[in-house]
Amino acid sequence: MAENTPPAVTNDPFRQIRRATVSDAIVDQLRGLITDGTLKPGDRLPSERELCKRFDVGRTSVREALKPLITMGILVGRGGSGTFVAAESGQYQKPLRWGLLGGMPGDLQNQDDLVETRHMLETNAAHWAALRATAENLAAIEATVQGMAEYLDDPAKFQEFDANFHFEIARAAQNKMLYRLINVIRGQIQTWIGERLALSPDRADILSRTSLEQHREIFAAIRSGDGDAARRAMDNHIQTATADLKKIAK
Amino acid sequence: MAENTPPAVTNDPFRQIRRATVSDAIVDQLRGLITDGTLKPGDRLPSERELCKRFDVGRTSVREALKPLITMGILVGRGGSGTFVAAESGQYQKPLRWGLLGGMPGDLQNQDDLVETRHMLETNAAHWAALRATAENLAAIEATVQGMAEYLDDPAKFQEFDANFHFEIARAAQNKMLYRLINVIRGQIQTWIGERLALSPDRADILSRTSLEQHREIFAAIRSGDGDAARRAMDNHIQTATADLKKIAK
DNA sequence: TTCTAAAATTGGTCAGACCAGCTGGCCAAT
DNA sequence: ATTGGCCAGCTGGTCTGACCAATTTTAGAA
Numbered sequence: 001m002a003e004n005t006p007p008a009v010t011n012d013p014f015r016q017i018r019r020a021t022v023s024d025a026i027v028d029q030l031r032g033l034i035t036d037g038t039l040k041p042g043d044r045l046p047s048e049r050e051l052c053k054r055f056d057v058g059r060t061s062v063r064e065a066l067k068p069l070i071t072m073g074i075l076v077g078r079g080g081s082g083t084f085v086a087a088e089s090g091q092y093q094k095p096l097r098w099g100l101l102g103g104m105p106g107d108l109q110n111q112d113d114l115v116e117t118r119h120m121l122e123t124n125a126a127h128w129a130a131l132r133a134t135a136e137n138l139a140a141i142e143a144t145v146q147g148m149a150e151y152l153d154d155p156a157k158f159q160e161f162d163a164n165f166h167f168e169i170a171r172a173a174q175n176k177m178l179y180r181l182i183n184v185i186r187g188q189i190q191t192w193i194g195e196r197l198a199l200s201p202d203r204a205d206i207l208s209r210t211s212l213e214q215h216r217e218i219f220a221a222i223r224s225g226d227g228d229a230a231r232r233a234m235d236n237h238i239q240t241a242t243a244d245l246k247k248i249a250k
Numbered sequence: 251m252a253e254n255t256p257p258a259v260t261n262d263p264f265r266q267i268r269r270a271t272v273s274d275a276i277v278d279q280l281r282g283l284i285t286d287g288t289l290k291p292g293d294r295l296p297s298e299r300e301l302c303k304r305f306d307v308g309r310t311s312v313r314e315a316l317k318p319l320i321t322m323g324i325l326v327g328r329g330g331s332g333t334f335v336a337a338e339s340g341q342y343q344k345p346l347r348w349g350l351l352g353g354m355p356g357d358l359q360n361q362d363d364l365v366e367t368r369h370m371l372e373t374n375a376a377h378w379a380a381l382r383a384t385a386e387n388l389a390a391i392e393a394t395v396q397g398m399a400e401y402l403d404d405p406a407k408f409q410e411f412d413a414n415f416h417f418e419i420a421r422a423a424q425n426k427m428l429y430r431l432i433n434v435i436r437g438q439i440q441t442w443i444g445e446r447l448a449l450s451p452d453r454a455d456i457l458s459r460t461s462l463e464q465h466r467e468i469f470a471a472i473r474s475g476d477g478d479a480a481r482r483a484m485d486n487h488i489q490t491a492t493a494d495l496k497k498i499a500k
Numbered sequence: 501t502t503c504t505a506a507a508a509t510t511g512g513t514c515a516g517a518c519c520a521g522c523t524g525g526c527c528a529a530t
Numbered sequence: 531a532t533t534g535g536c537c538a539g540c541t542g543g544t545c546t547g548a549c550c551a552a553t554t555t556t557a558g559a560a
Contacts, residue, residue, distance in 0.1 A: 021512065027321065035352070047541060058514040060310070063542085064317045071277060071318035072348065079542040080522030095322065096349030099342040099434075100427055102285070102324070113427040120374045120428075128366075177350055177363040178370075181431075184349075271543065297510060308545040313512085329511045330553030 022057050026065035034074065034085060041091075045075070045083045096184045111192070118185050119238050122166060125182060126218060126234035129172035130227040137172035138223055144168055145219050148212050155197065158208050163190055165215055169222070169234075196245040207244055214240070272307055276315035284324065284335060291341075295325070295333045322348070339433075346434045361442070368435045369488050372416060375432060376468060376484035379422035380477040387422035388473055394418055395469050398462050405447065408458050413440055415465055419472065419484075446495040457494055464490070 020028075033039045046054065051062045066083060069075040073090040077083045101110075129137070147161035163186065170182040197203070214237040221229035283289045296304065301312045316333060319325040323344035327333045351360070379387070397411035413436060420432040447453070464487040471479035 023317070023512085024321070049541085060313075060513055060515090063310075064314060064512090066542095067273070067314045068318040068321035071274070072322070072345075077542060078522080079520075080540075082522095082541065092349040092352050094349075095345040098281075098322065098324075099344075099346030099349055100430065102281070102342055102345065110426070113425045116378075116425055117427045117431075120370065124370045175363045175366055176360070177367045180349065181367075273543085299510080310544055310546090314543090316511095327511060328553085329551070330509075332510065332553095 022061040023064040039085050041085050041087050043085045092180050115242055118189050121182050123231050123234045125170045125173040127227045127231040129169045130222040130225055130230035132174045133172035133222055140168045141219055145215050152208055196248045200248050272311045273314040289335050291335050291337045293335045342430050368439050371432050373481045373484045375420045375423040377477045377481040379419045380472040380475055380480035382424045383422040383472055390418045391469055395465050402458055446498045450498050
């Protein structure tokens, strides 16, 4: 593994001197306003020209402060209308994706890392979901299972409910950090599944039926509050699903 | 948990339209050049004025493309010198931290999520490390254990080797994605440990001795290639360490 | 050759301008 | 009263040109 620059322990008393640039200071301030709730999702920021006057800086600096926040999905700029605080769900997706997958060539080893990490995250999510799921969580999960059953013959719809099933479990685990991770990694997995399935659409049907049965088992375990059973069920599901999809690749 | 906007399944035939901006296109292109290795860490980008001519756009657009990459730590701008590709470790640290911790708010729920996620990541890392550690990995891990033993009376040094112990295990798991996650989360945990330990420095000594013993057990399990034992040992270590630190908080 | 001071280069910032798209109000036609 | 077109004003996106401070390079002096 490359990934040098290990722990990077800095005992150096001569720290780096970095005078804050104007735009970075504005970034920090805006981030603070968002995290402390002064600016809530959907709120509209003052116009750039207005911010120039408020901060007493040039418009360049304001824009260069807004730009990173926009690129990372924390703000959204709508030309002609204004700049708005993005929905919370979008505020972490892009940086997380960049951080996890960024700078990594899409080679095979990487694919394996992805699948393995996903396995770890989702089995644990199932475990915690079994212990913590609320009534609403259970209802939401059950709804996705029913959706899958209903659309057994519509691969696109089926996959949609399949994905939602996993999302709802991640949500039921009541760990925001875990939810975010699964959300992002699941996105990658989903495209991978799509590629594989496109190779032999005829297989999709039988895979779906197996998958549905496994989802039912997972849900049953979660509903019964049995954390270990939920973990095992999810483990079993992911193992077989991954294996099946890899077989298709051949 | 807030985090609404679940899977965001849009069957709406009237999709959102968004025109691409110039700077975003440049961002994508630059990220591509970095990902595919055309631009390697340490490389110097053409000057902004040069990029203007290459892309045939205004300097504003070039700068607004560079700014997000700089803010996320993928590039570093040195005034008077140029803009450079950051070291690989810097390319995922900051984005990951932003995405995972969404600012840096130290609210309680967040802290629990952090500890729980860390537990999941590290126990799995130990498991895989036991199955995959190379001779070099084992040597590196052992070195950190020896370092801890040597600096039992120097809390700062001890913590440093402690942290490196966990980093080396993460590395030995041979999963780059997992390594990055642990790297970032460990950073947060480390500051948390520091805070707690500062509250009662006298406790540090006895905690260190217990910790060292547990590290030895983890290492032994990894060296023997027993994945389950390694997971249990790491689980035990983290559980007790977390509990002890939380007690200090009182 | 070595040292030093000037010149060129670079990122950071500002100001002013223009464009395309959005918003909201006004008004005529229905 | 509702609809649809129209227009003026505002907003973000982009471009240009300029200045500053820090750095790098160069050229000249020793």
